[in-house]
Amino acid sequence: MSDPDFAPGDVEALVRRVGCPPEAPLAMPKQRLERPAAPGLLARLFPRPPVTGGARTSGG
């Protein structure tokens, strides 16, 4: 058996030209499969205070 005979070098470009699937994008959003990791017991008992943020006060 031998492979079909086409001019070498042209094949890749030819396939790209004639074989390219239609452009019609469709979004495929990632699904949630894992529950967010629950904080450990210690973290729940002694939550760390936020490093930044908190209630803003006016101060100019």
Place this chain on the structure above:
Amino acid sequence: MPARAHAVPDRRSVRRARAAAFAVSFAAAVTAFVLFLQVGQADGLDMFDALRSLLILMSTFWLAWGAAQGLLGLTTRPVLRPDTRAPIRGRTVVLVPVYNEDPVTTFARIAAMDASIRGEDTGAVFDFAILSDTTSDAIAARERLWFLRLLADSQGEGRMFYRRRDRNTGRKAGNIEDFIQTSGGSYDYALILDADSLMEGATIAAMVRRMEADPALGLLQSLPRIVGARSRFGRIMQFSASFHSPVFARGLAMMQGRTGPFWGHNTLVRVRAFAASCGLPELSGPPPFGGHILSHDFVEAALLARAGWTVRLDDDLEGSFEEGPENIVDYARRDRRWCQGNLQHARLVGAPGLQGWSRWVFVQGILAYIAPLFWLAFILASIAAQVLDAPPDYFPLANRPVPVLPADETAKAIGLAVGIFGLLFLPKLLIAIDAAASGRARGFGGGGRAMASTLLELLLSSVMAPIFLMYQTRSVFQVLTGRDGGWPASNRGDGRMTLTAAWAASRWITVTGLIGLTASSVLAPGLVPWLLPVSLPMILAPFLISWFSQDSRSSLMAVPSELTPAPVIRHHHQILRAWRGNADIPPLPPGVACAGAARP
């Protein structure tokens, strides 16, 4: 009175079927558990008796669950889905993911399917997209050449496409996802195939019509029959998939209702439903339990059901084919991948929002790989019990010189063994009887030959079972110890194995069998006769693997696709002959003519 046509078993029937299967399985498991406890109690209950009773409980449940599925398939009426010739409005793309496959064979299948669809004259759009994840540049170069040949022979420009990904992110699921993200908007339906899939045009058209008739249907799974097997092993699998599987599948369909399966190929999906519901995330952590989802199909079916879509297995669809492994080693290699994929689902059993049945499907997949280990643990516990148990005390009462003999529980032990073998063998025997009575056996060479084939299949499967047990055990341990099996390409060619190759692939099984038999003959000689059916096939594994991989010339194990091949199978052979010349093409079975033009 003709039965009412309906597409899915109603909710009440599904609930009844599930309840019956669970009830039968629990009853069988508890009976086996109690019987084994009573047998163990005869000479005093100890830790090993309790452990073995528990192992018997779990193993019997799993065996009975399989048997219940078969019995359910035998005792329920097939769901009627009359096919119509309604015009097809939607656009369909046939997706053919390839991964280092032989392009000639694969693209010849596409040419055969394309001709078959065009023969249906539906007037609808059926495009083909070859989605190459091939990593070998040499094979990719051949893919491009043969794609051009396919285009030329099928006049396929504008409706047959080929693209190759630079990086095969997400493997097959990622390959499909990539297509949907770039081109999915052009199509209403996508028929997802494997490289070795082959389907009749009439079947594909019927699937599209069924999906158009039910706007809630998100995924329609057909039941692919294995075709093209030549080896002894391949033909056993082929026979079982054609003769027994449809009945088991009908039982499965009854239990699943609208929460059906996706087996990854020979399946029609509604593109927008699939896109909106089935974008698979990477799981946290490294493989084998983290990373890309390996066995994506079960997960996608669960996600579609979570989103409210119907996922259906239509076991009445004919004309859906695939090829299978030709030897035990190729089967074990594929099974290693499936093992990892199914055990990875342990991470997803608790995924938010899934339907209860979808979670149970994940558990079943896990059990399929864990359950054989229960038998191995049972054997090991039995040997340990013989070695470590204290001998029975015939004089338990100090002041009484009369011996107290253990109660004779032999009848219960035999009853237990008969029951367990019954669960293994009875459903298949009943299927053979049913097929003979209904006339279905005619396609398998007649009732007598189908029964003889079934008996031979049971015998040879029992011989192979210890070898599979060892491969599965190794796979499970590899996954549990964190070894990623990767993504090896499937070997779809001639599967014949020399003794040397078989020895290289299975010598560890021989050595394990020899050590096990020697150890038990020293430590527990009474168990040796019971262990021989397990240890002998292990010791002889290389011979058996090589023998099973050789061409089969038996008139048994005949299937309809051998006796009267479907038109699309014949056409595939014709195209292959035209493309390759006769030398490389496996002949169709004797008596099957290959007349007609070579061109699609």
